[in-house]
Amino acid sequence: MTINGQGVEIAIDNRTTLVDLLRGQPNLTGTKKGCDRGECGACTVLVNGRRVLSCMTLALALEGSDVLTIEGLAPEGELHPVQRAFLEKDAFQCGFCTPGQVMSAVGCIQEGHAGSADEIKEWMSGNICRCAAYPQIVEAVSAAAAELGEGSR
Ligand code: FES
Ligand code: FES
Known part of the structure; x- marks a missing residue:
């Protein structure tokens, strides 16, 4: 592979x-x-x-x-827009769920399922955060989708 x-x-x-x-x-x-x-x-x-x-x-x-x-996701060392958005929106606490959240967010945006907060909540619902950083995660996914222009494809 x-x-x-x-x-x-x-x-x-x-x-x-x-x-x-x-x-x-x-x-x-x-x-x-x-x-x-x-x-x-x-x-x-x-x-x-x-x-x-x-x-x-x-x-x-x-x-x-x-x-x-x-x-x-960022092989050249420059952060992917989703990673940057997670940092800017403070979308984590312990960070344990974060790699999965970030990868899922990339998929969610690519699929065109990030057009609204409700849509992001639904399509990211398989990713649990014990620290309950959900509001910031939704904000981060939304911001990254807006930057990438792919949220509501
Ligand atoms: S470790 Fe795979 S879903 Fe929890
Ligand atoms: S940031 Fe701790 S589990 Fe999500």
């Missing part, structure tokens, strides 16, 4: 989930394992441009796929 634009070949046990693969040998620990059962969204990454819960995805099924993690 390709991870963050780089082709990788890794021998894995066939029960390995994508989150465990990413956090293992490639050491991409930005993707967080929260609940490990598809409930919190902390492990969200993009696969072929679509949001997936990496704890619920068998890595073996992704042979040939294109995986984007938080580490690949």
